[in-house]
Amino acid sequence: MIKIQILGTGCPKCKKLLENAESAAKELGIEYEIEKVTNINEIMKFGVMLTPALAVDGQVKSVGKVISPDEIKKMLV
Amino acid sequence: MDFKSEWKKLLFIAGVFLACFYLPVGSSRFDNAVGESLHLVKWYAREHVLLCLVPAFFIAGAISVFVSQASVMKYLGARANKILAYGVASVSGTVLAVCSCTVLPLFAGIYKMGAGLGPATAFLYSGPAINVLAIILTARILGLELGIARAAGAVLFSVVIGLLMHIIYRKEEEQKTTSQMAMPEPQAARPLWKNALYFASMVGILVFANWARSGDVRAVFLCCPGGLTTYQVEGALISKTEQNLKILDTSGQTHEVPAELVQQVQDVGKNSIYELIYRIRWLLVVLLLGAFSLMVLGWFTKHEIGEWLAATWGFAKQILPLLLLGVLVAGFLLGRPGHEGVIPTKWINAAVGGNSIWANLFASVAGAFMYFATLTEVPILQGLLGAGMGKGPALALLLAGPALSLPSMLVIRSVIGTQKAVVYICLVIVMATISGMIFGAVWG
Numbered sequence: 001m002i003k004i005q006i007l008g009t010g011c012p013k014c015k016k017l018l019e020n021a022e023s024a025a026k027e028l029g030i031e032y033e034i035e036k037v038t039n040i041n042e043i044m045k046f047g048v049m050l051t052p053a054l055a056v057d058g059q060v061k062s063v064g065k066v067i068s069p070d071e072i073k074k075m076l077v
Numbered sequence: 078m079d080f081k082s083e084w085k086k087l088l089f090i091a092g093v094f095l096a097c098f099y100l101p102v103g104s105s106r107f108d109n110a111v112g113e114s115l116h117l118v119k120w121y122a123r124e125h126v127l128l129c130l131v132p133a134f135f136i137a138g139a140i141s142v143f144v145s146q147a148s149v150m151k152y153l154g155a156r157a158n159k160i161l162a163y164g165v166a167s168v169s170g171t172v173l174a175v176c177s178c179t180v181l182p183l184f185a186g187i188y189k190m191g192a193g194l195g196p197a198t199a200f201l202y203s204g205p206a207i208n209v210l211a212i213i214l215t216a217r218i219l220g221l222e223l224g225i226a227r228a229a230g231a232v233l234f235s236v237v238i239g240l241l242m243h244i245i246y247r248k249e250e251e252q253k254t255t256s257q258m259a260m261p262e263p264q265a266a267r268p269l270w271k272n273a274l275y276f277a278s279m280v281g282i283l284v285f286a287n288w289a290r291s292g293d294v295r296a297v298f299l300c301c302p303g304g305l306t307t308y309q310v311e312g313a314l315i316s317k318t319e320q321n322l323k324i325l326d327t328s329g330q331t332h333e334v335p336a337e338l339v340q341q342v343q344d345v346g347k348n349s350i351y352e353l354i355y356r357i358r359w360l361l362v363v364l365l366l367g368a369f370s371l372m373v374l375g376w377f378t379k380h381e382i383g384e385w386l387a388a389t390w391g392f393a394k395q396i397l398p399l400l401l402l403g404v405l406v407a408g409f410l411l412g413r414p415g416h417e418g419v420i421p422t423k424w425i426n427a428a429v430g431g432n433s434i435w436a437n438l439f440a441s442v443a444g445a446f447m448y449f450a451t452l453t454e455v456p457i458l459q460g461l462l463g464a465g466m467g468k469g470p471a472l473a474l475l476l477a478g479p480a481l482s483l484p485s486m487l488v489i490r491s492v493i494g495t496q497k498a499v500v501y502i503c504l505v506i507v508m509a510t511i512s513g514m515i516f517g518a519v520w521g
Contacts, residue, residue, distance in 0.1 A: 009182060012391070040182060041492065044185050044190070049150075050146055050183065064146055
């Protein structure tokens with residue numbers, strides 16, 4: 001079970017990243033759980049200040065940009 | 078029917094029905110306001126979208142993709158030089174706050190993991206006011222001096238507010254421990270001169286494409302019932318009679334001013350370089366466009382160009398609908414300059430006309446609590462100015478408005494606590510009021 005977290009306060013870019021992450025996880029066919037972290041203080045606990053960001057199992061993998069499903073797949077395996 | 082789950086919809090439909098039932102179609106004020114809002118939208122579409130907004134989106138897109146945010150953030154880190162941190166925080170909004178939704182996370186980050194409360198508040202205050210899109214649109218629509226005053230005022234006062242916050246809370250600051258920032262890896266850097274040339278050519282295209290013809294005369298007249306505010310129009314004189322004065326301004330609008338309100342009409346001194354640039358402006362634009370295309374094709378990879386276009390398209394998609402809505406609402410409520418919308422100009426003149434301390438304070442407080450979606454403060458202010466708002470209160474609203482809103486106050490409070498948030502909000506209101514008064518006294 002992989003835990004994917006999308007960090008962002010809810011701007012359009014964060015939604016895009018969420019979509020990309022979901023499609024990446026589905027294509028890989030892995031067991032996953034996806035969570036949106038929108039509380040700014042929670043986001044800060046990750047050390048992230050440029051949103052949107054992506055964390056996998058609590059590890060920050062990408063900061064400040066929307067990455068493509070292909071790039072996300074590499075982070076999930 | 079499950080009434081428990083459906084009652085909201087029922088209430089909504091009933092509300093819409095009542096609004097339609099009592100729709101004031103036919104009342105001249107309402108019909109006129111609808112016309113005004115459509116006129117204003119048409120004017121924006123004709124005058125501002127192609128030459129101003131579209132290049133501005135490309136510039137904003139380029140900044141968000143090609144300027145390395147990590148390289149700016151290193152000056153705002155925990156171990157950064159404190160004096161430098163204030164300077165960088167006060168101007169970095171141009172690079173970091175390209176989208177208004179990034180301001181609050183960055184603020185929280187600088188506060189909790191970086192250079193501390195002072196630089197964080199400096200960034201929070203100046204960020205929304207000096208992002209490129211806001212400066213370009215303000216200067217274009219509300220006039221160059223208000224655009225510059227907005228940017229300069231935001232930078233200057235952000236440092237003052239940051240320092241005050243730091244001094245008030247310096248003891249707490251010393252005890253704070255900082256955690257580690259997560260930063261994007263720096264991308265392969267292009268030499269600075271290449272980036273500089275690339276941005277300069279884009280800004281050049283924007284500037285020359287919008288080079289306005291200087292008018293022949295400049296008329297200064299008292300504005301609106303009560304006549305607290307003076308209003309300036311530059312353009313060609315169409316006719317001058319005992320009753321009124323007609324001027325075709327440089328953006329193509331005709332102004333009709335009753336003769337008793339006119340204070341002064343003067344010839345505009347023709348500057349020959351200015352006129353020359355106006356005549357060859359399209360040549361300059363085409364040359365710059367050529368140079369720009371060569372740079373893009375020669376220096377950038379396909380992937381980078383793709384990212385840049387995607388960011389530009391992202392901004393356009395995000396901002397255009399909001400702006401259209403903002404223009405419609407501003408036109409409906411306030412009308413075009415010189416025309417009336419739903420709200421009588423008398424009221425606006427009474428609340429924010431002239432340059433009194435009350436007008437400035439009212440504008441700051443209203444601006445601080447009101448929520449402006451990205452860039453919509455510009456058409457709203459244009460409407461207010463046209464209806465008799467003084468230039469001082471306009472600046473006060475521009476400074477307090479985008480920096481704060483009720484929703485952002487709540488987020489700020491959750492980050493720095495109630496007491497600090499209240500102090501910050503009061504400082505913003507006081508500073509915006511003071512800068513409005515100074516600006517109004519000098520340029521009003």
